[in-house]
Amino acid sequence: MGTRNRAQDISGVIPVMPIPFDADERIDEESLRRLVDFAVTCKVEAICLPAYGSEFYKLTEDERMRVVKIAIEQSAGRVLVVAQCNHGSARVASSFARSYAEAGADVVSVAIPRQFSLPDDDIAHYLGAIMKAAGVPCLIQDFNPGGPTVSAEFVARLKGECSNFRYLKLEEPLMVRKLLAIREATKDGVRVLEGWGGLYTMELIPAGIGGLMPGLGLADVHRRVFKLRTENQSDEAFRIYGRILPQLVFSLQNMEMFMYCEKRLLEARGLLSNARSRSACYTPDLYSVRYVDELNERILQLIDEIHPKA
Numbered sequence: 001m002g003t004r005n006r007a008q009d010i011s012g013v014i015p016v017m018p019i020p021f022d023a024d025e026r027i028d029e030e031s032l033r034r035l036v037d038f039a040v041t042c043k044v045e046a047i048c049l050p051a052y053g054s055e056f057y058k059l060t061e062d063e064r065m066r067v068v069k070i071a072i073e074q075s076a077g078r079v080l081v082v083a084q085c086n087h088g089s090a091r092v093a094s095s096f097a098r099s100y101a102e103a104g105a106d107v108v109s110v111a112i113p114r115q116f117s118l119p120d121d122d123i124a125h126y127l128g129a130i131m132k133a134a135g136v137p138c139l140i141q142d143f144n145p146g147g148p149t150v151s152a153e154f155v156a157r158l159k160g161e162c163s164n165f166r167y168l169k170l171e172e173p174l175m176v177r178k179l180l181a182i183r184e185a186t187k188d189g190v191r192v193l194e195g196w197g198g199l200y201t202m203e204l205i206p207a208g209i210g211g212l213m214p215g216l217g218l219a220d221v222h223r224r225v226f227k228l229r230t231e232n233q234s235d236e237a238f239r240i241y242g243r244i245l246p247q248l249v250f251s252l253q254n255m256e257m258f259m260y261c262e263k264r265l266l267e268a269r270g271l272l273s274n275a276r277s278r279s280a281c282y283t284p285d286l287y288s289v290r291y292v293d294e295l296n297e298r299i300l301q302l303i304d305e306i307h308p309k310a
Contacts, residue, residue, distance in 0.1 A: 009045075010045050010046050010080060010082075010107065010166075010167065010191070010211065011045065011191065011210050011211045012044065012045055012211045012212075012223060012226055012227075013042075013044045013045075013211060013212055013213075013214065013219055013222045013223040013226055014044060014045065014046045014047065014048055014082060014193065014211055014212070014213045015039060015042070015044055015047055015048070015213065015214055015215060015216040015219040015222075016047075016048045016049065016051045016052070016053035016054060016213055016214070016215060016216065017032070017035055017036070017039070017047050017048065017049040017050075017051075017053075017054055017067075017071065017216055018035070018053060018054060018055075018215070018216060018259060018262050018263055018266065019032065019049070019050065019054045019055055019059070019067060020032055020035070020263070020272055020274075020276075021274075021276045021277065021278055022276075023274075023276075025276070025278050025279070027059075027063060027066065027067065028273075029066075029070055031271075031272055031273065032067060032070055032071075032074075033070060033074045034271060035216060035266070035271060035272075036070070036071055036074040036075055036079070037074065038216070038271055039075075039079055039216060039219060040075070040078045040079050041220075042219045042220040042223060043220075043223065044079060044219055044223060045079065045080060046079060046080035046081065046082050046106070046107070047071060047075070047079055047080075047081060047082065047216075048081075048082040048083075048084060048109060048139075048213060049067055049068065049071055049081075049082075049083070049084065050064050050067050050068070050084055051084045051086070051109070051111075051141070052111070052143065052255065053215055053258070053259065053262065054067070054084075055259065055277060055278055056084060056086055057086075058277075058278040061096075064085075064096065065096075065099060065100075065103075068081070068083045068100050068103060068105060069103055071083075072103055072104045072105060080106040080107065081104070081105050081106055081107075082105070082106065082107040082108075082109050082139060083096075083100035083101075083103075083105035083107070083108055083109065084108075084109040084110065084111070084141075085097045085100060085108060085109070085110050085130065085134075086110060086111045087110075087113075088113045088115065090125075090126045090129040090130055091129075093110055093130045094129055094130050094132075094133035094134075095133070097110070097130050097131075097133045097134035097138075098133045098134065098135075100134070101134050101135055101136045105136065106136065106137070107136060107137045107138065107139055107166070107167070108130075108131075108134035108136055108137075108138050108139070109138065109139035109140070109141060109167075109169075110127065110130050110138070110139075110140060110141065111140075111141040111142070111143055112126075112127070112140065112141065112142050112143075112144070112150070113126070114142075114143065114144040114147060117147075120154050120157075123150075123154075124154070124157065124158055124161065127140060127158060127162070127165075128158070128161055128162055131162045131164055131165055132162070134164065135164070136164065137164050137166040137167070138162070138164050138165050138166060138167070139166065139167035139168070139169060139193070140158075140165065140167070140168050140169070141168075141169040141171075141195070142168070142169070142170055142171075143169075143171045143195065144172075145171075149170060149172055149178075150168070151178075151181075152178065152181035152182045152184070152185040152186075153185065155168060155182050155185060155186060155190055156182075156185035156186050159186050159189050159190050165190060166190065166191060167190065167191050167192075167193055167210070168182065168190050168191070168192050168193065169192075169193045169194075169195050169213055170192060170193075170194065170195065171194075171195035171196040172196075173200060175194070175200060175204060176203060176204065176207045179192050179204060179207050179208065179209060180207055180208070183208055188208075191210035191211070192209055192210055193209070193210055193211045193212060193213050194209050194211070194212040194213070195212070195213045195214075196252060197214050197215060197248050197251065197252050197258065198212045198213075198214035198218070198222050198248065199248050199249070199252060201222070201225065201226065201229070201241070202225075202229060202237070202238065202241055205226065205229040205230055206229075211226070212226065215258070215262040215265075216262070216266065217261075217262050217263075217265035217266045217269065218244055218247075218265070218299070220303070220306070220307070221240065221244055221299075221302065221303065221306065222244075224240060224306060225237050225240050225241045228240070240302065240306070243298065243299070243302045244299060244302070246295055246298075247261065247265075247292075247295045247296070247298075247299060250291065250292070250295065251292075254282055256277065256280075256281050256282035257282050257284065257288075259277050259281070259282075260275055260277065260281070260282060260284060260292070261292055261295075263275035263276070263277065264292050264293070264296060265296050265299065268293075268296045268297075268299075268300060269300070269303075
């Protein structure tokens with residue numbers, strides 16, 4: 001079965017790939033390839049880039065295309081690639097979507113532009129144009145801190161208008177009622193995925209969340225937790241999840257801090273040589289740096305327990 005057909009079945013853990021940078025803030029392509037290989041070893045079904053956790057908003061259009069091509073090439077069919085085409089213009093985002101699909105992306109993703117309030121009709125028109133251009137299964141992200149996100153009625157309407165709308169990523173707290181409403185309204189035709197680092201995973205799994213999209217640094221741990229919780233081995237799932245929760249809570253106080261923590265953890269795991277982000281970025285104070293390192297030491301201990309060295 002080809003990857004294009006398998007794309008409709010994405011579930012579980014789909015990590016967002018961070019973009020590594022060298023001392024001159026150029027994309028470190030060798031390190032990015034190494035991260036793709038790591039995602040494969042984590043046995044995740046798919047990876048996503050360039051998203052918020054990839055600093056997409058700091059990349060040029062050529063760089064966005066380049067990192068997608070690297071991910072597709074390096075994955076070599078071992079893991080599905082979700083290529084994100086965020087842009088405030090439907091015309092530009094559609095161009096990205098078309099190019100990503102032509103390059104071999106299995107799924108095209110786009111975040112709803114939330115800089116300014118828009119009526120549902122205008123959002124539907126925007127998303128419809130992009131999904132039509134993509135021509136492959138699509139994932140819609142609605143990230144709107146402190147503001148409203150799409151309703152179950154809107155999701156069902158969009159699914160009726162765009163058959164390749166397969167996935168919806170939401171990042172908000174207290175999501176269970178909305179998750180259940182979307183599942184009912186679409187007859188499970190749209191798989192809901194949880195973002196925001198996996199912070200709400202444990203409450204959502206019993207309600208039928210389709211998967212989560214955390215950072216790459218904890219992808220293997222999240223995968224273990226998701227599997228245990230879905231198989232009703234909740235005591236062990238809570239034990240492991242409780243060990244990573246302090247890092248999630250601390251890092252998610254600030255999106256740029258999340259990227260620092262993510263890259264610092266990947267550095268601690270021997271996958272990156274630095275935790276550099278492109279400016280403008282958050283520079284943590286000395287106490288925060290020490291705390292992040294302390295948290296990472298505890299995570300490394302957990303990982304050694306989960307994956308004991310031979």
